Amino acid sequence: MSKRLIMHIDLDAFFASIEQRDHPEYQGRPLVVGAKPGRRGVVATCSYEARRYGVRSAMPISEAARRLPAETVYLRPDINRYGEVSHQIMSALQNLSPVVEKVSVDEAFLDITGMERLIGDAESIGHKAKQLIHDQVGLTASVGIGPNRLIAKLASDYQKPDGLTVVKADQVEAFLSPLPLTVLRGLGTKSAPILQRLGLRTVADVRRLSLLELRRQLGNLAGTNIYQQARGIASDSVNDQSTRKSISKETTFGQDITDPAILRESLRWSAQEVGYVARQEQRKGSLVTLKIRFRGFDTHTRNRRLATPTSADQVIFKTAWELYQNDPWGNQPVRLIGVGISGWDDAIDEEEKQPDLFGDPQPETDARQDRLYQTLDEVSGKFGRHAIRLGSKRANSKAGSGSE
DNA sequence: TCTGGGGTCCTAGGACCC
DNA sequence: TCTGGGGTCCTAGGACCC
Numbered sequence: 001m002s003k004r005l006i007m008h009i010d011l012d013a014f015f016a017s018i019e020q021r022d023h024p025e026y027q028g029r030p031l032v033v034g035a036k037p038g039r040r041g042v043v044a045t046c047s048y049e050a051r052r053y054g055v056r057s058a059m060p061i062s063e064a065a066r067r068l069p070a071e072t073v074y075l076r077p078d079i080n081r082y083g084e085v086s087h088q089i090m091s092a093l094q095n096l097s098p099v100v101e102k103v104s105v106d107e108a109f110l111d112i113t114g115m116e117r118l119i120g121d122a123e124s125i126g127h128k129a130k131q132l133i134h135d136q137v138g139l140t141a142s143v144g145i146g147p148n149r150l151i152a153k154l155a156s157d158y159q160k161p162d163g164l165t166v167v168k169a170d171q172v173e174a175f176l177s178p179l180p181l182t183v184l185r186g187l188g189t190k191s192a193p194i195l196q197r198l199g200l201r202t203v204a205d206v207r208r209l210s211l212l213e214l215r216r217q218l219g220n221l222a223g224t225n226i227y228q229q230a231r232g233i234a235s236d237s238v239n240d241q242s243t244r245k246s247i248s249k250e251t252t253f254g255q256d257i258t259d260p261a262i263l264r265e266s267l268r269w270s271a272q273e274v275g276y277v278a279r280q281e282q283r284k285g286s287l288v289t290l291k292i293r294f295r296g297f298d299t300h301t302r303n304r305r306l307a308t309p310t311s312a313d314q315v316i317f318k319t320a321w322e323l324y325q326n327d328p329w330g331n332q333p334v335r336l337i338g339v340g341i342s343g344w345d346d347a348i349d350e351e352e353k354q355p356d357l358f359g360d361p362q363p364e365t366d367a368r369q370d371r372l373y374q375t376l377d378e379v380s381g382k383f384g385r386h387a388i389r390l391g392s393k394r395a396n397s398k399a400g401s402g403s404e
Numbered sequence: 405t406c407t408g409g410g411g412t413c414c415t416a417g418g419a420c421c422c
Numbered sequence: 423t424c425t426g427g428g429g430t431c432c433t434a435g436g437a438c439c440c
Contacts, residue, residue: 063405
């Protein structure tokens with residue numbers, strides 16, 4: 001069996017750090033990226049200055065605002081900008097190892113097996129990664145190195161920010177034992193309490209349970225998984241090419257909505273976004289899923305399989321709207337509505353992938369708008385870029401993907 | 405404290421078939 | 423007047439992660 005060496009890289013307070021880097025006046029101040037105070041929403045990421053007040057990712061913005069002082073900076077996420085920085089980082093990491101798995105905008109696994117001969121010991125490789133990132137984008141990252149993904153990930157969490165932790169194979173048990181059991185992947189708000197009610201607190205405690213007992217408590221699959229994780233057993237493969245399986249767009253309203261016309265327009269808008277991304281990625285899906293959330297977080301999904309896979313805004317929208325109308329939801333106030341597609345047909349036929357730019361949908365995203373300008377320029381060279389006035393820019397109301 | 409958005413994966417029940 | 427036993431596919435819900 002080959003011994004692998006896995007590195008996990010986690011950018012420190014990624015969104016907040018980018019904002020502080022780009023706005024020196026924000027440095028040293030509590031800063032929250034996420035919803036605006038007084039509105040619905042949560043903290044996506046906050047600076048370390050804000051964390052000192054107990055504020056965390058996913059905390060409702062109302063509570064964060066209650067805890068934070070007046071000088072706190074609140075910003076809406078600028079996903080496109082963060083995405084660019086992320087891309088720069090991932091590219092830089094490619095110089096270190098060809099096997100880079102991007103887990104999210106601010107996290108990656110690298111397979112660094114065999115690199116010790118080239119660079120030096122694990123610590124040296126970790127420093128090198130941090131240096132690369134700092135040189136490239138001027139941000140700090142926390143790095144963990146271990147014999148598999150679980151250990152690497154927990155190691156990167158061990159010292160933050162700007163940390164570097166190496167856990168060797170013979171140190172795994174000692175490293176894991178004192179950690180709270182909630183560090184294990186898959187023990188969240190429902191299953192962690194099941195084990196805690198049994199008096200378990202640490203990973204070492206979990207290790208005292210038999211496989212049979214863990215399976216009884218958590219189910220066969222989850223039980224087996226936790227049993228293994230508690231012993232440091234986890235995947236050590238790094239997958240540099242993973243394709244996404246669905247594309248979706250959803251909107252939480254500032255206030256619950258009862259007017260069907262608004263729901264319809266929102267769904268149309270979501271469908272346009274989904275269709276646009278699908279076409280950009282040259283994908284067609286045959287499963288359209290409507291998602292709806294009522295007051296009280298009562299959430300439902302409905303889906304329908306199409307005879308022909310699609311990436312057309314109109315088809316996605318019509319299907320979603322029919323799914324909405326098919327169910328007698330009544331006049332319940334709607335908190336969220338959205339749509340997604342999945343079920344790719346894999347084979348993409350080249351002729352069919354033209355964007356449906358000239359349907360009734362208005363351009364909504366900057367990217368879409370740019371694309372539309374670009375296309376119009378191509379189509380007709382005599383129109384200047386500003387000669388044609390297009391739909392209004394989308395309101396600045398899009399929340400971002402959250403992570404730190 | 406009243407809970408974003410974009411994802412992945414698992415489970416349970418029913419339909420359907422042999 | 424009892425109603426097996428798989429296997430597979432589909433749908434909806436939900437846990438979890440970043």
